[in-house]
Amino acid sequence: MNGSGLRLTFLGTGAGYPTPGRNVTGLAVERGRRLFLLDCGEGTVRALQAAGVPFGRVRAVLFSHFHADHCLGLPGLLQTFQLMGRERRLDIYGPPGVQEFVRRAVSLAPFSPSFCTIAHELGPGEESTLGDLGVTCAWMDHTAPVLGYRIQEPDKPGALDAERARALGVTHGPAMGRLKAGEAVAAADGATVTPQMVVGPPRLGRSLVFSSDTRPNPGLTALAEGADALVHDATFTDEHADRAAETGHSTAAQAALTARDAGVEQLWLWHFSQRYRDPGEHLAQARAIFPPSEASYDGLKITPGQPS
Ligand SMILES: [Zn+2]
Ligand SMILES: [Zn+2]
Structure with missing residues (x-):
């Protein structure tokens, strides 16, 4: 990998409580050398190590909500960072209540942390950034206030056709760079060469949407529109639809x-109730409606926008 892609590792794919087969919620999003966590269930530090994710690189944790299976890993994460001598600050995002939750998690440690934690309250319509990634969120429909997240790579400039540029009389590197940056330049014979003549269309950035715990809702469909990967609550099969509601x-x-309604590229089923031995039935029921559906499992790594 060239370090610039968006890579996702599933740290925990089960609901409610950890079992030997599935840990509770957590996803790691890597972008170059930066690492972000979406939720942080109990056992997240161990799950990060088991998946070979360099967890000292965590820059921020984004919480969807504060049900135990999504957040109990934070005190352990903070204390592990303390033992490692972390100095870099840690940003923690979440719905209202995040400040109080972080304050309590920090106060559980028998020492003052060597690093600073900053809690940021988020709500729909607010845009934030994680490095060069854009973050938007929307309210979901659960038994507590839940934020679903969309993580978006920036678009990349189109590819420069250097051969065509040379044929038009652009011969030196800096002029090529200016064309790529969207500026017109003068060719050797004085003619103007514009980016439209030699640069392809912008390449769209990849996107990842995380529903967390939710019933179906229009806010999620809108948030997920055209996403490369949607990680969606699939706690139950049809047999237990009433339990889901x-x-x-x-x-x-x-x-x-x-x-299907959001037109995503790929669906990753996630947050399976521990009552099921395996997610075969979930997968069959999802694929009957949306064939590019997959069942996630702990340790799975994907690159949104690339075939799995
Ligand atoms: Zn949950
Ligand atoms: Zn919940």
């Missing part, structure tokens, strides 16, 4: 309907 979750089929 009652507990504020989705069935795999509901996740597939949202993926």
Whole structure:
């Protein structure tokens, strides 16, 4: 990998409580040398190590909500960083309540942390950034206030056709660079060469959407529009659709309907109830509606926008 892509590692793909087969919630998003966590369930530090993710690089943690299976890993993460002698600040984002949650997590340690933690409250319509990644969020529909997140790479400039530029009389490197940056330049014979003549269309950045715990809802469909990868609550199968509605979750089929309506490239089913031995039934029910559906598992790594 060239370091510039967006890479996702599933750290925990089960609901409710950890089992030997599936840890509770956590996803690691890598962008070059920067690492971000989406939720941080119990056992996240161990899951990061098991997946070979260099966890000292964590810059920020984004919480969807504060149900135990999504957030109990924070005190352990903070204390591990303390033992490692971390100095770099840690940014923590989440819905209202995030400041209080972080204050409590920090106060559990028997020492003052060697690094600073900054809690940022987020809400729909606010845009933030993680390095050069854009972050937007929307309210989901659960039994507590939940934020779903969209992580978006910036678009890249189009490719320069250097051969064509040379044929038009642009011969030196700096002029090529200016064309790529969108400026017109003068050719050797004085003629003007514009970017439109030699630079292809911009290449769209990749995007990842994380629903966290939710029933189907129009805010999520809008958030996920055209995304390369959608990681969606698929706690239940059709057999337990009433439980999904009652507990504020989705069935795999509901996740597939949202993926189809939003026009995403690929759906990753996630947050399976520990009552199921395996997600075969979830997968079959989702694929009947949206064929590019996959079942996630702990340790799985994907690059949104590339075939899995
Ligand atoms: Zn959950
Ligand atoms: Zn929840």
